[in-house]
Amino acid sequence: MLTDPWFYIIGGFAVFLVGLSKSGFLTGLGVLGVPILTFVMPPVQAAAVLLPILIAMDVVGVWAYRQDWDKRNLLVLIPSAAVGIGLGWGTAAYVTDAAVRLIVGTIGLIFTIDYFLKLRPHGSGGGTLSGLFWGMITGFVSFVSHAGSPPFQIYVMPQRLAPVIYAGTSAMLFAAVNLLKVGPYLALGQFDRTNLGASLALVPLAPIGIYLGLWMVKHIPAEPFYRLAYALLAVVSMKLILDGLAPML
Numbered sequence: 271m272l273t274d275p276w277f278y279i280i281g282g283f284a285v286f287l288v289g290l291s292k293s294g295f296l297t298g299l300g301v302l303g304v305p306i307l308t309f310v311m312p313p314v315q316a317a318a319v320l321l322p323i324l325i326a327m328d329v330v331g332v333w334a335y336r337q338d339w340d341k342r343n344l345l346v347l348i349p350s351a352a353v354g355i356g357l358g359w360g361t362a363a364y365v366t367d368a369a370v371r372l373i374v375g376t377i378g379l380i381f382t383i384d385y386f387l388k389l390r391p392h393g394s395g396g397g398t399l400s401g402l403f404w405g406m407i408t409g410f411v412s413f414v415s416h417a418g419s420p421p422f423q424i425y426v427m428p429q430r431l432a433p434v435i436y437a438g439t440s441a442m443l444f445a446a447v448n449l450l451k452v453g454p455y456l457a458l459g460q461f462d463r464t465n466l467g468a469s470l471a472l473v474p475l476a477p478i479g480i481y482l483g484l485w486m487v488k489h490i491p492a493e494p495f496y497r498l499a500y501a502l503l504a505v506v507s508m509k510l511i512l513d514g515l516a517p518m519l
Contacts, residue, residue, distance in 0.1 A: 280310045281468070282475045285323055289479025291419070292327040292441070293334075293487060301374070301417035301506050304367075305513060311468075313367045313415070318460035320416055321451060322469040327476050328445035334484055335438030343426060343439050346401035347408065348446050351418075354409025355447065359454035362414070370414045372514025377407075378420035378507030385427075385500045396429045412447050413454065417510070423503060433495045437487050 284306040291300030307316035358365075404425035412418030422443065426436060455461060487495075 286479040289476045290483040293483025318465045319468045331441035338438035340439045347405035350402040350405030351409030354406040358413030371510040375507040375510030382504040
């Protein structure tokens with residue numbers, strides 16, 4: 271694998287997109303990392319290769335947003351995400367990647383339609399019970415396929431946080447989530463020499479996406495930021511739905 275040029279082309283592009291997402295700019299982009307990597311490796315291996323890279327990216331994101339995050343959201347989302355990770359670990363042998371992609375894509379698409387058609391007042395949301403639910407879903411799908419951004423967005427985006435606070439909250443949450451996934455991934459034997467070698471080969475490409483995204487977060491006005499984020503969520507959600515339906519067709 272490490273001698274295949276397509277590994278570096280496809281893997282590098284995937285890591286760049288994930289880096290752009292990890293900066294806090296257009297966080298939905300990160301869900302494409304595993305699907306893109308599946309062009310050169312199986313889905314389970316792709317998730318294992320990406321996790322150390324995500325953790326390395328988290329260091330930059332946490333430092334960049336160390337003063338810009340919402341405490342209440344993290345107090346609700348991190349514990350519930352831990353529960354979702356536990357559920358993902360316990361059901362790893364039974365839930366397929368296709369099923370998770372279909373569920374996450376459907377949820378994300380419904381939420382995007384709701385935003386653009388203004389089916390409910392925006393600037394609302396943020397209740398504790400809904401936060402516990404969406405935090406658990408975030409942890410579960412993040413464990414299975416690193417695709418926790420859409421359920422996170424469903425809970426947080428209607429609150430209309432300032433873009434920098436939104437991005438910082440996302441960075442802090444997923445840094446915690448990714449660290450919580452390390453133990454279960456080790457227990458499932460996904461950190462072997464081959465996967466760690468692939469992670470090490472790709473990780474130098476991560477800073478390009480991160481620093482470009484950091485610049486964009488701080489220079490793009492709020493309303494275009496949210497419109498672009500929702501549009502991207504729609505595109506990503508439709509791809510996830512197609513990927514989920516493919517085995518059934």
